[in-house]
Amino acid sequence: MYGRSAVGSVLPLVGLAAAPEMVPGIPVARALQATAGAGFLLYCLVVFGLLVARWRLRAGATATDPSAAGREDLAAVDRP
Amino acid sequence: MSDELLIWASIAIIVMAGTYNFGLFLLSRRRLPHHSGSGEDRFYVFLLACLNEERVLAESLARITALPAGNCVALVIDDASDDRTAEIARTADPERVWLHQRHLPDARRGKGAALNDGVRLLRASGMLGGRDPHDVIVCVVDADGRLDRHVIEAVDPFFNDRLTGATQIGVRMYNRRAGLLARLQDMEFVVYGDIFQSARRFIGSVGMGGNGQFMRLSALDSLGETPWSDSLTEDLDLGVRLIARGWTNQHCTTAAVSQQAVLDLRRLIRQRSRWFQGHLQSANLVPLILREVPGRAAMDLIYHLSSPVLILLTSLLPLSFMVAVLGTVVGSVQAGRPLVSTMWFLGPYLLSFTAAYIYGFVYRRRETSLGVLHAVLLGHVFVFYGYIWFAAGWWGLWRTVTGKRTWLKTARS
Numbered sequence: 001m002y003g004r005s006a007v008g009s010v011l012p013l014v015g016l017a018a019a020p021e022m023v024p025g026i027p028v029a030r031a032l033q034a035t036a037g038a039g040f041l042l043y044c045l046v047v048f049g050l051l052v053a054r055w056r057l058r059a060g061a062t063a064t065d066p067s068a069a070g071r072e073d074l075a076a077v078d079r080p
Numbered sequence: 081m082s083d084e085l086l087i088w089a090s091i092a093i094i095v096m097a098g099t100y101n102f103g104l105f106l107l108s109r110r111r112l113p114h115h116s117g118s119g120e121d122r123f124y125v126f127l128l129a130c131l132n133e134e135r136v137l138a139e140s141l142a143r144i145t146a147l148p149a150g151n152c153v154a155l156v157i158d159d160a161s162d163d164r165t166a167e168i169a170r171t172a173d174p175e176r177v178w179l180h181q182r183h184l185p186d187a188r189r190g191k192g193a194a195l196n197d198g199v200r201l202l203r204a205s206g207m208l209g210g211r212d213p214h215d216v217i218v219c220v221v222d223a224d225g226r227l228d229r230h231v232i233e234a235v236d237p238f239f240n241d242r243l244t245g246a247t248q249i250g251v252r253m254y255n256r257r258a259g260l261l262a263r264l265q266d267m268e269f270v271v272y273g274d275i276f277q278s279a280r281r282f283i284g285s286v287g288m289g290g291n292g293q294f295m296r297l298s299a300l301d302s303l304g305e306t307p308w309s310d311s312l313t314e315d316l317d318l319g320v321r322l323i324a325r326g327w328t329n330q331h332c333t334t335a336a337v338s339q340q341a342v343l344d345l346r347r348l349i350r351q352r353s354r355w356f357q358g359h360l361q362s363a364n365l366v367p368l369i370l371r372e373v374p375g376r377a378a379m380d381l382i383y384h385l386s387s388p389v390l391i392l393l394t395s396l397l398p399l400s401f402m403v404a405v406l407g408t409v410v411g412s413v414q415a416g417r418p419l420v421s422t423m424w425f426l427g428p429y430l431l432s433f434t435a436a437y438i439y440g441f442v443y444r445r446r447e448t449s450l451g452v453l454h455a456v457l458l459g460h461v462f463v464f465y466g467y468i469w470f471a472a473g474w475w476g477l478w479r480t481v482t483g484k485r486t487w488l489k490t491a492r493s
Contacts, residue, residue, distance in 0.1 A: 023419060025407025030087065032400035037089030039393040043386070050382060054370040061371070 093394055094431065100383070105438055107279035122239060123211050124152035124232055124294075125202060126219045129194035133223035134163040136340065140225055141169065145176040149232040153178055155207075157198040160187035165223075178207065191290070192308035195220060199300055199307065213297035214242075220315075222291040226254055226338040234335035235294050245299030245327025246319065248277065249292040250336035252446075261348065262341035264465040267443045267458060274442050277331040284377035286329035287384070288319030292337035299327050312485070313358025320365050320381060324372040349472050356469070356476030357485075359388045388473060395470035401428075436460045 126144050130137060137156070144154045156169035158181045169179040180201050182194065199218065202208060208216055217239060221227065228234070231249060238247040250273040256266035280286045288295075293315060300307040302325050303318070311317045319329055342348040362385050369381050412419045440459030444450050450458070479485075 023404070023407045023411040024414075025403045025410070029400040029404040029407065030083065032396045032403065033090045034083055034086035036093065036393045036396040036400075037086035037091075039389075039396075040089045040093045041086070043389055043393070047382065047386070050366065050370060054378065057371050 090393075090397060093390060094397070097390065097394070098435070101275075101435065102438075104279035105275050105442075107282055108275045110282060112278075112281055121211075122151065122215045122217055122236060123208065124149070124217045124219060125208075126152065126154040126221050126227075127157065127195055127198045128154060128221055128223050128225075129157045129159060129191050129198070130161060130165045130169075130223045131159040131188065131194075132161045132163045133165050134161075134168060136224035137165055137168045138172075140221065140223055141172045141177055143226050143229075144221075145173050147227070147229060147232060152176075152232060155180060155198055155202070157194045158182065159194045160184050190310055190314070192306075192310050192314035195308045195314075196306040199297075200305070202297070203301075208297075213301055216297035217294050218297055218300060219292070219294045220290065221337060222339055224340045225291050227292070228335045228337070231335040231337070235332050238330045238332060239294075239296065241328065241330075243326075243328045244296070244330055245302075245322045245325070246288055246293060246295040247330040247332050248286060248288050248319075249294070249332045250274075251289055251291055252336045252338045253341035254338035255341050255343075258341065258343060260461070261343060261345060263458065264462055265341040265348070267439065267462050268465070270443050270446050271439050271462075273331065273336075274333060274446070275438075278333055280380060281331050283380045284328065284374065285323065285380040285384070286319070286331045288315045288322075288329065290315040291339055293319075295322070296327075299325075302327070311358055311361045312354050313362060316358065316362055317365065320362070320369065320373075320385075323377060323381070324365075324368050345468075349468055349475065352468060352472035353475040353479065356388055356391075356473050357480055359385065360476065360480050388476070391469050391473045392477065395473060398467065398470070433460055433463055436463050439463075 128137070128140065141154055141156070144152070153176050154172075155178045156165075158166045158169065158179065160182055166179060166181055169177055180198060182188075182197060187194075202216075202218070203213075217235075228249075235247050235249060238244050251269040253262050253266040253269065256262050277286055290313075295318075299322055303321055307318060307321075308314045309317045322329060342351055366382065366385065369378050369385075373381060408419055436459030437456060438459070439462050440452075440455035440457075443458065444452070444455040447455075
């Protein structure tokens, strides 16, 4: 499930080799790549939001119970 | 928004994934301090949730009953099979193989439900003879799972650490010589175990798989009456919840369970679609991770759980590349001269196939009979093999969007 290498990441290299107007299909290829890029920016935004949410959740938990932010040692709790 | 910015953002996906993968490769090379000694009092129960497994069950039970350790039993949970599954379990050594039969209409509600029923029985029936749940290790094995003979010896030291809640062993394909597809699945699990899982031991985010997961009964108890959820990837779900409850998950690289590789591409994509859909369902674990899991492990788990999104996004890139290649060919013909330079070939190759050498290297350490060239070639094919996730991902997304949640289990060959 981890990110796979994608051959498509190299589209800009095509641009290095040939002027875009001379290559048919390049606008479509660029549009696909731009869509992936837009999705990734959105992904980064969501991750940033999650980080902020985590910070707020844990800050709130620490304020109400200082031990809550740490890991709970269940093994120790379960053992006599 | 600028087109250029979006295109560079798409490249950033690859850079991020490549950096992460390479970072984990480096981390996986570190040695883990090993806890020595064994817990002679520990008792191992192998749980096999079985629905029509007559083709493979006998062999798996034979392996378990032949384990040299005397402190283990197999509990076969027959999920209302129509075939000879229960009969096969009954004919095995009754001292080492216990049978629990579920009946319709309560049966056939998924693997998680069957496993929960098995654990409920263990807790309530007195089968464990009053043993401390901290010293009872429950291991989930698929009906086609063939455990290494030394598996208990290999796993046991991990449980000397009282915080260890679960230990996942490696997964191999016993029919890996049955063709390229089987070989690539074997490589996939070796790479996943020896790079990602091994590295995640140092991050605190080791995941559990559906086959070969060893768990302390007390750790399962800490998750409540029904430790396994009804998620399509109940193993992933359980591993995350154990971490959130403060347990440590370990990965054992010195023992493995071998299972049957899927030999048909369409069936394989269907299986991966199910896993993909399970990952999507696991998004509901995010609030738990944010609240309960320590920093690095939380970041890694969020990355892991969000990988379906990244897969869908990166699936657009090969498509883009193919369009560009076709366009370049057509443009070259029209222009009467090649529109590409040597750089055009080198760049794509380096970006796409550098990882192939790493995968080949890691796999050859397990399959020493492979020649260097063979391993490198296999690594190259493996890069393309990864593209099945693109098809699986879109299929899984489609099923999620259309509200389809039921899956037929992957048939045994």
